[in-house]
Amino acid sequence: MDEQGQQRCDTPGRHAARRHGALLSGLVVLGLVSGGGAMARDYREPPRQTWSFQGPLGHFDMGAVQRGYTVYAQVCSACHGMKSVTYGDLAGLGLKESDVDAIAHAHHVPAGVDAGGHALSRPASADDHLLSPYPDARTAAAANHGVMPPDQSRLAVVHPGGVDRIYAFLTGYGQPAPPGMVVPQGMFHNPYAAQGLTAMPPPLHEGGVTYPDGTPATVAQQARDVTTFLAWVATPHLTERHRLGVGAVVFLVFVLILSICLKRRTWSNVP
Amino acid sequence: MNGSGLPENIPPHAEPASGGGVLSWIDRRLPVISAFRKEYVDFPMPRNLNALWNFGAILCAVLVLMLATGIFLAMNYTPTAAGAFMSIEMIERQLPGGWALRAMHVTGASLFMAALYIHLFRGLYYGSYKQPREILWLSGLGLLVMVMVTAFAGYVLPWGQMSYWGADVAGKAVGAVPVIGPTLEHIMEGSDQLGDIFIHRFFVLHFVMAFAIVAIVGLHVAALHVPGPNNPTGKPVNARDTVPFHPYYTTKDLTGLVVFALVFVALAFLWPDLLSEPENYRPANPLHTPADIEPEWYFLPFYGMLQSVPSKFGGLLAAGGSIAILFAVPWLDRSSIRSARSRPLCRAGMAGLVAAFVLMGLVGRHHAEGGWMIVGRIATLYYFSYFLVLLPLCARREMRGTAG
Numbered sequence: 144m145d146e147q148g149q150q151r152c153d154t155p156g157r158h159a160a161r162r163h164g165a166l167l168s169g170l171v172v173l174g175l176v177s178g179g180g181a182m183a184r185d186y187r188e189p190p191r192q193t194w195s196f197q198g199p200l201g202h203f204d205m206g207a208v209q210r211g212y213t214v215y216a217q218v219c220s221a222c223h224g225m226k227s228v229t230y231g232d233l234a235g236l237g238l239k240e241s242d243v244d245a246i247a248h249a250h251h252v253p254a255g256v257d258a259g260g261h262a263l264s265r266p267a268s269a270d271d272h273l274l275s276p277y278p279d280a281r282t283a284a285a286a287n288h289g290v291m292p293p294d295q296s297r298l299a300v301v302h303p304g305g306v307d308r309i310y311a312f313l314t315g316y317g318q319p320a321p322p323g324m325v326v327p328q329g330m331f332h333n334p335y336a337a338q339g340l341t342a343m344p345p346p347l348h349e350g351g352v353t354y355p356d357g358t359p360a361t362v363a364q365q366a367r368d369v370t371t372f373l374a375w376v377a378t379p380h381l382t383e384r385h386r387l388g389v390g391a392v393v394f395l396v397f398v399l400i401l402s403i404c405l406k407r408r409t410w411s412n413v414p
Numbered sequence: 415m416n417g418s419g420l421p422e423n424i425p426p427h428a429e430p431a432s433g434g435g436v437l438s439w440i441d442r443r444l445p446v447i448s449a450f451r452k453e454y455v456d457f458p459m460p461r462n463l464n465a466l467w468n469f470g471a472i473l474c475a476v477l478v479l480m481l482a483t484g485i486f487l488a489m490n491y492t493p494t495a496a497g498a499f500m501s502i503e504m505i506e507r508q509l510p511g512g513w514a515l516r517a518m519h520v521t522g523a524s525l526f527m528a529a530l531y532i533h534l535f536r537g538l539y540y541g542s543y544k545q546p547r548e549i550l551w552l553s554g555l556g557l558l559v560m561v562m563v564t565a566f567a568g569y570v571l572p573w574g575q576m577s578y579w580g581a582d583v584a585g586k587a588v589g590a591v592p593v594i595g596p597t598l599e600h601i602m603e604g605s606d607q608l609g610d611i612f613i614h615r616f617f618v619l620h621f622v623m624a625f626a627i628v629a630i631v632g633l634h635v636a637a638l639h640v641p642g643p644n645n646p647t648g649k650p651v652n653a654r655d656t657v658p659f660h661p662y663y664t665t666k667d668l669t670g671l672v673v674f675a676l677v678f679v680a681l682a683f684l685w686p687d688l689l690s691e692p693e694n695y696r697p698a699n700p701l702h703t704p705a706d707i708e709p710e711w712y713f714l715p716f717y718g719m720l721q722s723v724p725s726k727f728g729g730l731l732a733a734g735g736s737i738a739i740l741f742a743v744p745w746l747d748r749s750s751i752r753s754a755r756s757r758p759l760c761r762a763g764m765a766g767l768v769a770a771f772v773l774m775g776l777v778g779r780h781h782a783e784g785g786w787m788i789v790g791r792i793a794t795l796y797y798f799s800y801f802l803v804l805l806p807l808c809a810r811r812e813m814r815g816t817a818g
Contacts, residue, residue, distance in 0.1 A: 199684035227503035388683025406665040
């Protein structure tokens with residue numbers, strides 16, 4: 144896999160610059176450069192990482208995705224939801240239907256109110272979504288120093304800085320705040336957070352989770368796995384999409400060769 | 415040149431299918447089979463058409479793909495402010511094959527516009543708008559406007575942040591029209607805030623326009639088959655310089671189509687990030703304006719014009735006028751020479767026109783800030799002066815040349 148030229152730089156401005164740059168600069172005859180447009184960042188540039196899922200032929204390391212789910216289930220899901228994702232979607236991790244049902248049943252979802260107006264709940268099924276643990280945005284914010292924990296369904300796609308920044312952020316706690324920075328009560332310093340401050344307490348700890356496959360659960364390992372899991376959740380069909388794309392390209396190249404032969408033969412008698 | 419506006423290459427007379435059989439029985443009552451043979455098998459085509467003439471067939475293929483994928487997407491889409499975003503997520507995650515359906519529809523929209531721009535340039539460059547093809551040109555421009563409206567309406571439907579704020583910018587632009595602006599804005603948006611009524615309206619608009627486009631494509635192709643296609647020399651072709659549509663152009667169009675399909679699958683499945691806007695995967699939030707609102711790449715040149723003209727209404731006039739002026743081109747350019755190949759001045763001017771269009775796109779990308787504002791104004795000025803000054807003057811000079 145070519146992993147060199149495929150690193151991402153994903154602030155929205157840079158991303159869009161690259162996107163439109165590639166389309167437009169192909170047309171630019173005057174040799175104008177479409178660069179620029181990079182917005183001022185309010186966080187430290189994250190170091191680039193190598194991920195198996197990057198690039199046009201990238202694929203997910205399913206072992207890492209599964210370990211990442213362990214971290215998500217034991218750590219992240221205490222505050223964050225994934226409201227676009229159903230328990231049934233977790234079958235894509237390689238889980239059996241019975242495992243998916245078991246995971247779903249272990250969670251409870253709201254089921255209206257009883258005659259007395261008391262909230263009811265029921266065990267979740269495979270069709271239920273991975274909701275936020277908080278009933279609404281206001282409660283979520285109140286429980287987290289005024290900041291609502293963002294939904295993680297598409298976080299790896301929409302988060303400025305992308306997966307590199309998520310990984311850097313998760314492993315970036317504990318560094319001394321730069322002189323002059325006041326860290327308010329209930330906030331934490333993290334150079335990869337916006338303005339260097341975040342309301343999220345350090346989520347990962349050495350040995351904080353136990354991996355079923357016996358991998359040592361260092362903070363770096365957990366961060367890498369859960370970042371891979373977030374990327375998988377954001378684009379669950381990436382591996383399949385790339386496989387389809389490669390198959391289609393191979394097929395079309397074959398058809399192209401045939402159609403060129405046919406066209407040349409057809410036109411061979413035209414002066 | 416054919417002064418009387420008569421067809422330039424006369425299609426062969428259609429013989430009704432003779433003999434027995436079901437097909438000839440049908441053909442004697444409804445001559446669809448002989449008409450098809452006349453228009454798509456025996457139809458005489460100039461033999462010197464280059465690859466730019468492939469884009470008509472490519473556009474037809476993309477249109478069919480858009481309808482085919484769009485119908486299945488519509489079956490799973492919920493046109494409400496509360497449900498739209500989640501229904502797209504459902505299509506991408508839970509609907510079997512939904513992600514592939516949507517990838518094709520989204521890529522199809524971008525490449526439809528790309529192919530349309532190339533097709534339009536082809537017409538402009540080789541003078542395909544000149545008589546007797548004025549109606550062909552006008553119907554094509556009608557299609558351009560319709561496809562743009564459909565593309566915009568379609569981009570609103572996922573109800574992500576860019577959908578919402580793009581619609582907000584468009585609504586405000588419409589509202590900037592003097593006197594009737596606020597009324598127009600209200601008609602477009604349906605209520606004081608962008609919500610259920612707006613989404614529902616745009617969903618219906620998107621769906622209806624798709625089929626209206628099919629109808630106008632029918633007219634466009636019918637108008638093409640009266641005079642037959644133009645060709646790179648711009649001169650009418652003799653019967654001996656033509657070849658029948660089949661097998662010559664069926665095989666050539668097929669080859670072009672396969673090349674296009676390669677680009678298509680590469681963008682849809684291998685490099686989707688080149689076309690997709692990550693910000694639109696955040697649900698619409700009326701309380702949070704994104705740092706960087708910008709339309710899809712194919713609207714950037716018009717967005718650039720909108721932003722580089724100082725007044726809001728002026729910008730709207732420039733952006734709208736840049737399309738409207740194309741409708742007048744057959745009457746602005748009175749020269750009897752069609753192809754820019756034989757018009758050196760026009761040819762150079764056209765290179766500048768393409769450069770100005772691309773530059774305006776870059777200006778739109780950079781929100782016409784700082785130096786880009788100046789570039790945007792110069793490019794806009796050039797764009798209009800090409801059509802209003804250069805083209806008529808060039809034509810006059812050439813007419814004098816042929817007279818003397």
